[in-house]
Amino acid sequence: MGTTPLESWNDGAAKRAIVGFVTSAAAEGSPGFVAPMDRIAVFDNDGTLWVEKPGPVQMPFVLAKLTARLEADPSLAGEWPYRAIAERDESYFRALNDQDPDAVASMVKAIGSAWEGTTFGEYEAEAARYLASWRHERFGLPATGLVYQPMLELFDYLRAYGWRLFVCSGGGRDFMRVICEDTWGLPRENVIGSAPECAYRDGVLVRRAVLHGPVALGPGKPEYVLARTGRLPRFAAGNDDVDVEMLRSAQFALLVVHDDDEREYAYTDATQRARATAERCGWTTVSMKNDWNTVLKTRPLPEERDATGE
Template sequence: MSEAPLGSWHDGAAKRAIVEFVTSSATEGSQGFVAPVDRVAVFDNDGTLWVEKPAPVQLPFVLGKLAARLEADPSLADRQPYRAIVDRDESYLRALNDQDPHAVASMVDAVGSAWEGTTFGEFEAEAARYLAAWRHERFGLPYPGIVYQPMLELFDYLRSHGRRLFVCSGGGRDFMRVICEDVWGLPRENVIGSAPEFSYRDGAMVRQAAPHGPVTLGPGKPEYVLARTGRLPGFAAGNDDVDVELLDTARFALLIVHDDDVREYAYSDSAHRARAAAERSGWTTVSVKNDWKTVLKERSD
């Protein structure tokens, strides 16, 4: 007898809804059948696939780079986001979370300039060094350990029913591609995220300051998914307001609700619109506290 799917999930409404949708969409002749070519599943990253509190994994990498630029050129303190670094202005970070256009634009501009002229390989090496040393401040785990075990099982379950998986995040595409094969088992081409323009120079691909299109947040998510896959997702998962548009385009939408302050974190900041949309549209919600037997990959709950 084969092992039951989603072993780290409690047998509740969320698990049953997932299993019913996935099996129905893969069963030819069923009312919900989806042709294999259209079985696209798209996942947000921070807060959906791994822990995003107290700050997303990539944020200290970015802020550290900007702080080094600020030290080399103190005149940068006259503008954002450098002024926020000097003033330790947490309201600026909240504005980024809330997709304030001015905050997002200033951060995109600063990040683009910080790595301008860096080759593809140099950026990856810099990110890899950072990730090798990174540890979660509460759990003490390296980055692979803070991935959600139930979501890895969901990846495997979807693959077993012919789903092609993609990650679509507002975070840096090239940062995520450093870890995507080892952690998620996804090829690099299945990772969608915010990225710079590149130019060819003497046999190398070099990062430019200008972004490659808009930041991958809100409406940008389904726009990029459509551009990358030629399809909108049949299955999509997210956890906060920047995922609403992605989930709204999916036939089956899964919203992760962070409500377990013992095994992870309990918070609803930047998720009020998403939770209202879930209730209004009938999305499947996943309670970390009640639906997951185990939360983190490298911890036993």
């Protein structure tokens, strides 16, 4: 990557809006000034920082675990989401991809039970093994290669102006923490997401089946951000309906629109409310097709850096 800020962003309304906000926020005395302590920027993950189609990166990891449990105990087939797994119910998985609250709630409950009693180290090792072997069915890339280059540049740009960056996703907090440092350059404590309660047993912390707070979707997102940072975000980015509440809580809202079926995907499912709110509230909308001259990550992956010494 070169030294030009936001070089993967085409010169258009979205880039100008970002630069205008960030520079104004840094200029003491300007109407848009944001005090350094309040410079909190929060990003959704799936579909905002990396590719979420044909399904979230975490989903095959979860389904493999639940399928193994179902095979070991067929009586689970009467419960959701095991019933959907047993019957190959595509409508359930579409609802899950659209982050339907009922579908997500049943999945979260099953995930909690599947890893109950597991130490956090054991869970992360399991997730790391999965991520090391998983490849995207269309692009052939590992999960870390599916990150959007323009968003990594936006991270760098915000950091240069003193912003503290957080990721807030409905996905598993502990799953994202496996890759956050090498992929986003974010410390683990800056990753917010759905997570289990923990218990101290025999000298170690283990996962419980109970979710810690609400699922990090919709209203749960600003709730978690406030709990973690003590502040609501001044800059927020998302891509679909479950990000609306987080975007509305911010001073500057960025909505990523997936309209590039050649370099990524073009879809509108679960985005109607977000797009309508963006238009009504004057949010900055990012067209992947028109605003980004590069989509997928061009920085070397961690294993490539190790090999080259760079």
